[in-house]
Amino acid sequence: MTEILSVASECAPLVKTGGLADVAGALPGALRPLGLRMRTLLPGYPQVMAGIGKARAVWRSDALFGGPACVLAARTDALDLLVLDAPHLFDRPGQIYLGPDGRDWPDNPERFAALCLAAAEIAARGADGWRPDILHCHDWQAGLAPVYLRDRFPDAPAGIVQTIHNVAFQGLVPVDRLDALGLPRSGMTPEGFEYWGQIGALKAGLVWADRITTVSPTYAAELLTPEFGMGLDGVLRARQDRLSGILNGVDLADWAPPFRLASGKARHKARIRAEMDLPEATGPLCVVVSRMTEQKGLDLLLEALPALLENGGQLALLGSGAADLELAFERAAGDPNVAVRLGYDEALSRMLVAGGDAILVPSRFEPCGLTQLYGLLHGTIPVVTLTGGLADTVIPATPAGLRAGVATGLQVFPITSDALGRALARLCALHAQPEVWRRMQRNAMRQPVGWDRSAEEYAALYRELSEA
């Protein structure tokens, strides 16, 4: 059996700020039927410690970046966990990456370097009588693990995979922390982990890993361009033969469609209107569930909103993030057909996805995107920009797509507020044709959005590496 150690800074359902958590939480279960065992190493944040129940120590350090630490082995229903219990690094209230002032915790480099060191030691020497064949690192928070493994344990046989969930987050660390982090000075070169005079944690993972994956084929291609590579396109072009894109899936055990289309949609829609104080309307109820950042293109939606409202549509948005965007949407909610809920709310997000007619994802770039997949599953028509995983998962309602009866959503290109406005007007026109609309909904719900195919692709990658 191929054994994998997955290293992630978040993992649903224990701790989540975005799609990384969904993937880290779902992948082990998707791999199990294929005969692969994945154990997940996570930081011991308070919510993780509270969620794991009975646990036993399988690895210890007397001094891990300023305090004692141990790794606890524990199980939840779906996960086989290794939890880095280091109270001086992780036992703090609030958001996992940000302090109460809304800025990164100043010791984030040490916090995640600690996770990486523990990962490297376990990958090399084993713990709990178990040693993985593969070390799978997610995002910059796990990016130093490949360096520690190869630098400190050059004979360790484990193969290394580094996954990019979003290249916008690179984990840059001032160079004066080099020795404190225990990194090899020889790595501080442009061919190593140096990034314009700083230490680049994600770059380290990309250079030291045996294979690099990202979360959709289109994003894998986009990452090679200066426009999307965010300074790492050159590194990735140099390692292009090691890079592949594997789409994220939806955890169907967690997201099974809770209704039959005709009756269920209406019931959930009524709940949304009651919960968010929206009037009845004949046009489509569009929903958004999103972090509110530049990436997600919600400023474009603000500009395009009149095209939706003038055509009888409505908007219900759940999100949180940038203060200026939050304020602008609160203002937009002055219109009776716009409802905005600021914050993070798992239950409301599910209600919106289930009851909306359409789900809007107008991202400027989107490595994979999960909410359009949740939309497909529930017959909630996705309106997406033509980028990254959005381009890979939605079949557009072009005249040909409609004629062939395969369309599942609308694609917006170029990524501008004008094009988005035109797409929203078109959405309203399609919604007014019940036959066409129902056909799109049925197509959407038939789309395979589970993990099956992607789990096979990861399994093939792991097997190839462990047999190399």
Ligand code: ADP
């Ligand atoms: P990203 O990881 O860039 O935020 P994804 O679409 O890959 O984008 O994943 C976002 C995940 O977070 C989805 O599961 C989505 O439902 C969830 N999510 C985002 N914002 C909220 C919110 N305000 N409340 C509840 N869930 C949210």
